[in-house]
Amino acid sequence: MHRISERDSSSEMTSGVPDGNLDVLLRWSRTAADQGLAVPASARLVEISRSPANWWATTTDRVELAWRPTVDHLFHQVRLGVVPAAAVEFLPDALRTPPGVPRAPVTAPVRAARPEPAPGPERPAETPTRETPTAELPADPEPPAPEPVPDRATLIFQALIEWRSAQIAAGVDGAEAIKDITLRNLVKYNQTGEDVIRVKLPGQAKGLASDIAAVFARFGENTRVQDVAARQAPVQKAPVQKTPAQEAPVPVTPAGQIPAAPPTPPVPAPKAPERAAPQPGATLNLTHADFCDYDYPETDVEPGRITLTPDADGVALSWDPWPAAHGEVVVYRVVSADGSGATPPSIYRPEAGELLAATTATSIADGRFLSSAVRLFEVWCHVGPDVASACARQPVRWAVGHEVSPVDSMTLTEDGGRIIGRWTVFPGTRAVQVFRIPLDGAGPATGNPRNQICVGQPNLTGFVDADAARGRRFLYRAVAEVDLAGTVRLSRPRQLEILVPVELTPIADLHVEMGEDRSTFGLQWTTPDSGQSVRIYRFPAEPTAGLDSEDRDESVIVAEGFTDENLIKDPIVALDPVRSQMIGVIWPPNWERAYITPVTVSGDRVRVGTTRVHTRPLAAVVEPRIIERYHTQLATFGWPAGAAAVQAFVGSMSLSPEQVCAQHPAAEITKQVHERDGALTFRPRLLHWSGCQVCLVPVAYSRGETIRGEITSLAYPGLERLRYWFEAVAPGSYRVRLFLQAENDIQDPPPLVLVRNEARLPLEPHDGQPVLFDSAAGSVPHCRIDGMLKAGRAVATEWTFDTSRLRGYLRVFATDTRRTRAVAIFDPPMRYLFIPDRAPEPRPAPEMPR
Missing domain, CATH: 2.60.40 (Immunoglobulin-like)
Incomplete structure (x- = not known):
């Protein structure tokens, strides 16, 4: 039987979950530390394994940066499918000791997680004597900061890996079939019960469920991480015991230290099952060795379809029964194989697949963790007068089915109104379909094609949705795609729901426009997203500065004068689909200047917008006229009251005066220069010979802002x-x-x-x-x-x-x-x-x- 002593490279995910990455880092760090080289701490290795692409971007540690070429090389080898042990063993010499890597300090004390043993009869405590006065004792060096301890999940996974290696070395049947991803998922999903573990294990490995549960039991929920680390102190590996009955020596436990659990004795191989008459629908305790070798007989049976339905632990398989004659026993031999779209799984003979079950029933459950992009199931049918005879006869491929792995570790987060989804998929997954389904109660949450987003993108590691409406709840559904021989197969959906929060949008584009009678004014602004309302306040003096820096409770701005007395109560109406307005707001008769402040409101949270200061509009210029000279043009007019300057804007006759005045002014004259010269001169550029529109606008200045008066437009014929x-x-x-x-x-x-x-x-x-x-x-x-x-x-x-x-x-x-x-x-x-x-x-x- 083929043994798998290291990680199955097909189990590595294509995203950020550290699987082979952590394993290869731990192996390498132990090897480098044995050579006396400084390496990152174990907890830091866990963090590095979770960000293999850019782990070095946020670190300034000299040791980590010196090891960067080595770490990146190891990550690359794992992505190529090289098992971690081989990646470390065949590491190039230049990467074993890169330039700049310091040596580990020789005088470093024992780690905090491994306390010094208490004094005992074999090793008395060293106390000061007259021959060794206390004053002459050398001073203890200042201990360095204790090395961070790996998290609990990492320690459990390391313990499971070591346990499995010991079982494989002892020749325990089924141990080599347990994949790293199975152990990691048991830790990840906290599946510690023996019955649950047994469902997740393949074939003969199911008999090791109690041993795995015992490893978990060593790490109780109330166990401190420091105590767990103490248990994980390096232990000399004992030679393989030939006789299972021999007991391993029990290490002496220092006082005050939690004893490590004794190693689990090897489990003997299960005995061959007795050939009793099977009960209807019974699962038989058989292995591939109990069946005859397949010799590729000719058959005209076309395989049917295995129906796969999800259940609590995995998937349930069912198929049509074999049309057995009276007195015949039918043994269904259910096997599976993992693969990807690039390398489709194939079972050319039943022995080539992993035996899932031998049964007389037409349905079974497969609770194993998926370890590849697609899993192939096949049902081979053995028929005979009894179980032994059936197993000795050539089988027929009776039914076939495929299970596509859904996305794993799906998470949803919100960032500035964007919904960010993240997950991992196995190599060979072609793409992931993403659906945003509104949960508004209008209908069932179905994967309508109209709800699909991020179309045309692979979405293999996740998605970013910047178009989700704020204030609404959505269900995000992810469906993985795998291309098998030109046929696209879809996985079961994974889905999460999220409420898109409302982020208060400050009004920064409030526009004030005075009415023709100069006694009323109108307001316009961009309408914020749904779930937000706008209030407009009017003050005769500038409101308190700094209120617009962040969202605040409404009570804060009420104390600063944003009260009902200063609130403009005119109705707000829609100007167009994206803008709102107020019209006909009364200008206070005795106010020369008004400070108008918009406030965005959602619940009891408010966001103060940009305050606009507005004065009464300046009157237009009086009797404007353009005087033509051959090399000069002049604009004469009567000076408008209250204006500090008059600006001249030049534009096409096809534009409105407002559009012309939106440009940079062509000329400007102050009141002092107008009193001296009597006219505004267009220079250094003359008005265009073909004709144009000249707009004269009086302006005033307040708080660094330019306040414009009424526009006077003149047509210059050229x-x-x-x-x-x-x-x-x-x-x-x-x-x-x-x-x-x-x-x-x-x-x-x-x-x-x-x-x-x-x-x-x-x-x-x-x-x-x-x-x-x-x-x-x-x-x-x-x-x-x-x-x-x-x-x-x-x-x-x-x-x-x-x-x-x-x-x-x-x-x-x-x-x-x-x-x-x-x-x-x-x-x-x-x-x-x-x-x-x-x-x-x-x-x-x-x-x-x-």
Whole structure:
């Protein structure tokens, strides 16, 4: 029979429960300590085993950090399926003594958990004598802090492992079939009774249930951990006794110390059962050795289905009966095998499976702990005139069933409104389906697909649900998935319920808006989650600071003035699905400023929100107007009373004034500068040539906050800018050509007219005599440019005129007044616009002003 002397690697879970991790750490620490190296304490090893991925992130201990490469290597070996003993034995030399690991102190005293033996006749107490005066005795070194003692569960598990190793060494049948995970789960779920333990053990191991219960009995509920640790002092392993009747020597127990329980004597192998006629539905005390060897006979029997139903201890198996003839005895041989989705369990012959029971009934119970992602059950049928004959005949695979392991160690916690679920699964589990089922009494708690969450995620170690509604109770159900040969099989559900607590949400976005008559105002804010209500208080002075730092009892803020007298009692109505509002709240007639504070309430707990200070709205600016210059724009207005400054906001005409004022101001003028200059100047940037919206807003300042008054919106139509100059057609010629350059694209430029005034520079198109332009088409009084003038591009027009007979001043004007956007024409320097009385000397064409 194959013996399992170490942990079955398939029993390791894929999450944070330390199984093989703790075992390998304990083995390694004992080996390293024997070499005189400093190692972490046992209690610390338990903590490290529970966080194998990031155990080192929260430690600053020099010894632990020095051993980090070794510990991570051991964890990796366990995840790969290496048994802990082999992982420690084949540890690379470089990891046995990494750099920086200190030696353990040689003078360290005996651990506190192992007290010094009392003086006895064989070892008298050493007392000071005249030959050894007390003054000459060396001073005792200061004892170091006692090493933490492992917790009770760890000590029990260690004791069970040592007990099982002793049984295997003694050759006790069934001991090698007991897996580490079985022992750990017995400790984890505190299943200490002999009858309960027997249900959890496989095959012949059931006969060892009383011995395991005896190990538990050594660790009574009232036993102190320190006393338990004292019992677990290292003991020299005695050689294997060949004769079970021989008794092991009893160690001498020092006075005052709890004696350790004597080692359990090996249990002899059970005798072969007598072949009495079975009772109907009886379980037979048979092993695989009592059946004939399977020689793969041909059969046309198609296996049926084993029905698996959960019961108190595990699962109950049932199957259809074999159609036996009169006088035939049917022995059902129920076997099982563990595996995963990646390595499906297989039983190619009955001897290859673990014998669960040999019975004449058509149902049994399997109370063993699951140790893999999926467990395969098979029922093999032996038929004969009696039990012995049936066992000697070839069996037929009669029924097959699979049990998928559900999630284990499921927990639910709440963190900031998020529900965090954690569990462990066995390797080979493909995914875990998670359902959030509301427990509102509207219907049964069913796994409706609409209740499934975290879809598309494996959820192998748990989930995070950030969408659970606060103030409601939910049932979270987890169902494991395993892929077996392309077929998805589901486990039994594991489920827990939780009430999502209400976390008071402080109102931080309270918005105050004054009414048009300036005697009422409205309030708006984001509606908190369900289970919370909002109260609004109004004060003439600032309320006590610091109340908004945390949730408080309502009585605390009542003492600070949050009373019914200061409560705004106007009804709260919904503005939209996410915001609430109050409208038409009366502004106290004699108040220039109000402090408005929202308070979130749930039961007798409150959370004070952000206080808003509000003053009466400032009046709008008076008679605003935009004055246009070629290189400057001014906004003139009458100063509003109470304003400290006026801000100008510029935006698109398609936006509302409120949207325009939500941007950064383009310009700002204070009252002092306005009194000096009389207008707000837009600089360094001009208003856009294509037009825009200008909003003037008076502002005041209070407690570092900007208080805005009423908005005045002005429509700026825009301004197209055009330069012109003249150049001689040829050097020394009296005929000159008109040149144009636009600062921005001008679609369909307006007609231009050239005006001469002998006495001064013309001021308008009719202030002088028009000068005709000459072109190939003839002389015309207006110059028209078809198409578009591109921004920055100089255009030499076809229009020319003769200056030989002209005297005085020349100037170009635009004559089309029907355009919605005006055109500003920039004159060249004056010297180029004046024609002297005598003929000019030849000169180069004037440069365009820049």
